[in-house]
Amino acid sequence: MLPPASLNRLLRWLLLALLFPLICLNGWLSFKVVQFFQPLVTSLMLAALLAFLLNTPVYFLQKQGLRRPWAAAIVAAIAIVTLGSLGVTLVPALSDDVREVAQLVPAVARFGASAASSVENLAQHNRLPGGLESGGGRTERSPAAGNRVVCG
Numbered sequence: 001m002l003p004p005a006s007l008n009r010l011l012r013w014l015l016l017a018l019l020f021p022l023i024c025l026n027g028w029l030s031f032k033v034v035q036f037f038q039p040l041v042t043s044l045m046l047a048a049l050l051a052f053l054l055n056t057p058v059y060f061l062q063k064q065g066l067r068r069p070w071a072a073a074i075v076a077a078i079a080i081v082t083l084g085s086l087g088v089t090l091v092p093a094l095s096d097d098v099r100e101v102a103q104l105v106p107a108v109a110r111f112g113a114s115a116a117s118s119v120e121n122l123a124q125h126n127r128l129p130g131g132l133e134s135g136g137g138r139t140e141r142s143p144a145a146g147n148r149v150v151c152g
Contacts (some may be wrong), residue, residue: 054075057071058071058075059076
């Protein structure tokens with residue numbers, strides 16, 4: 001039988017040893033739950049933001065004498081028409097811009113490759129250590145030489 005002091009110390013170490021994995025497991029499980037419900041939470045937050053933003057015009061129309069259901073219907077109709085017209089006008093222009101950028105990506109990649117090749121040739125011509133293809137120089141540590149860059 002263990003004396004009470006050593007038993008108490010053993011229980012404390014056992015508690016600490018089990019506490020860390022439990023905290024990690026709870027954190028991982030919380031992350032997975034939030035990740036699972038992310039689309040729902042995002043939709044609810046977007047709905048709450050829209051309700052907050054559209055409540056001000058509804059309140060204004062109520063102050064002008066309209067009943068709340070009619071004011072809400074008018075504001076909702078205006079919001080739907082506005083968002084629809086923005087979608088109709090902006091989506092085609094945006095898709096054209098995205099298509100143009102997608103067509104320019106290969107040319108930009110070729111330009112980047114030629115610029116990297118020019119830098120590599122310049123480094124070789126001037127006998128600079130390292131290079132783009134070799135991953136640059138590496139640092140060699142030795143007690144006698146200190147830190148120095150070695151061409152590799």
